[in-house]
Amino acid sequence: MPKYQSVQTDRQLAEKLPYGIALVDANAELLWWNRTAERMFGFYAEDNQASSLLVLLEETEFHRLFQSKDEHLQIEINSPHRSNKRLRLQLRSYDDNAWLVISEDVTDVHKLRAIKQDFVANVSHELRTPLTVFCGYLELLLEKPDEDSAVLVEMLKQMSGQGRRMQNLINDLLWLSRLETKSVCDVDVTVVDVNTLIYYIHNDALALCKSSGKLLQFTLEVDACLQLKGNLDELRSAFANIVSNAVRYTATNGQVRIRWFEDAVGLKFQVTDTGLGIPEKYIPRITQRFYRTDEARSCEQGGTGLGLAIVKHVLLRNQARLEIESTPGVGSVFTCVFPLQAAVRSSGVKACREVINKSSNFSADALLLPSENVHDK
Ligand SMILES: Nc1ncnc2c1ncn2[C@@H]1O[C@H](COP(=O)(O)OP(=O)(O)OP(=O)(O)O)[C@@H](O)[C@H]1O
Ligand SMILES: [Mg+2]
CATH class of the missing domain: 3.30.565.10 (Histidine kinase-like ATPase, C-terminal domain)
Structure with a gap:
């Protein structure tokens, strides 16, 4: 592949990058790749069988990325080699007939995002029940402001209990966040x-x-x-x-x-x-x-x-x-x-x-x- 010999001179450089780099032709056939790409995708140089990334990443968004040839587009896929790894892919033109597929391990970012989503969902869920009860009683009070005093006291008790529950939740969350962010030295x-x-x-x-x-x-x-x-x-x-x-x-x-x-x-x-x-x-x-x-x-x-x-x-x-x-x-x-x-x-x-x-x-x-x-x- 004389045309791609320059790649050999780029090789050392590519090996130093913290990214998976794969060079592919117009059919996404693999021409060359660095060791990080090997680990991320699970293909090995010894196989010596260039195969198409379109086949390897058959059921992923890679098809959309490759067809678009859009260098600003980034997609995320699960690694075909290790499904617990999340990869972000983008494309760069190498020359008229070849493209670089650049992959980055974003597993940690992905996990953090999931934790954040879970957290927001959990907090909302925990606040929703007491808030619903609280608002329900408020509406009742507005509808019947001259309710019997024993009933009123019962409603206020319930509201106070739910208010306390929300307060406890917020206090615990603030305390947890303090424990996580404040250094032991402080x-x-x-x-x-x-x-x-x-x-x-x-x-x-x-x-x-x-x-x-x-x-x-x-x-x-x-x-x-x-x-x-x-x-x-x-x-x-x-x-x-x-x-x-x-x-x-x-x-x-x-x-x-x-x-x-x-x-x-x-x-x-x-x-x-x-x-x-x-x-x-x-x-x-x-x-x-x-x-x-x-x-x-x-x-x-x-x-x-x-x-x-x-x-x-x-x-x-x-x-x-x-x-x-x-x-x-x-x-x-x-x-x-x-x-x-x-x-x-x-x-x-x-x-x-x-x-x-x-x-x-x-x-x-x-x-x-x-x-x-x-x-x-
Ligand atoms: N001594 C215990 N006996 C039985 N189950 C327990 C005990 N301690 C904790 N658990 C279980 O572990 C869960 C988590 O406890 P944790 O203290 O984190 O939350 P919680 O008590 O439900 O709410 P809070 O945030 O008010 O403490 C409890 O909901 C309960 O299922
Ligand atoms: Mg507890």
Whole structure:
């Protein structure tokens, strides 16, 4: 192919480009290609069988691109070689009888686009239900402004609940976005007294029990002398999300155990419940945004599926990980495992031996009063 010998001199240059380059004739028969194109399309020099790209990309938009010979047109196709790869193709005239087909791997961009679309769809979906209810009641109120006061109160209660739901969603989204965009170096890292943190989270859990009319037995086992380096707000949101899940997904008269301890592997914040449990196939997915199991949906707990995504981000920022064990109908164990280097221990051997091991049967009306174990060091 003397006519294309100059290609040989261009070869080194073409090999350095991060693009797949294929030279084709007027019938899209392959004349030459670089190694990146080999990987993208799955054709190999050893085959030595020039075949037409029109055949190879038979059912794709490549036909339209090639017929148009439009150098401004860009199309996207799935790689015929690896279907999980997305390629963007464009055409450049090489000479009167040959064209360059330039391909770029846009898999990441494609994935990001899909994530963005999913995200917008999810947020819209989550906002639509409360907004519909909210607007429905508003219209009723406008139609019947002199409605009986008991009915009015009920409507306002519903509206307030839906308003709160939207507010929670927006707050969680803003918090997630902050976790994703703000560098760990830009947040305050202090020594967090996990013991006190658990005290407050436990009180919130009791308030949640009260509002949902649930009776749960809480057990707290806290190493009162073990503290954790990290950002207080972030750790609070992660731990509170796990505890609130335990409360929400455990039926009345169930048990919730909160532990904070250290073992040879790391520092562990662990919440065990005797709730719904999670089928194994869902476990890898429940930390994804907006993911809820069918069981949780049918339970009508009103969550949006952002809690564990927040937990995952916070733990990532702390070089920690989340372990989940669960048996449907029996219960779940969520464990945040922090590296041992994140520990700060209170000095004084006596204090370090003080470990809370307190099991109490709190009714929905009872609040945990700060015991000496909780507060005193
Ligand atoms: N302790 C648990 N027991 C059973 N299922 C759980 C538990 N924790 C989480 N799940 C499941 O994982 C899903 C995701 O939890 P996540 O906390 O992310 O969202 P959510 O609780 O639905 O909503 P929210 O954004 O209000 O937290 C839940 O919907 C539920 O299906
Ligand atoms: Mg949750």
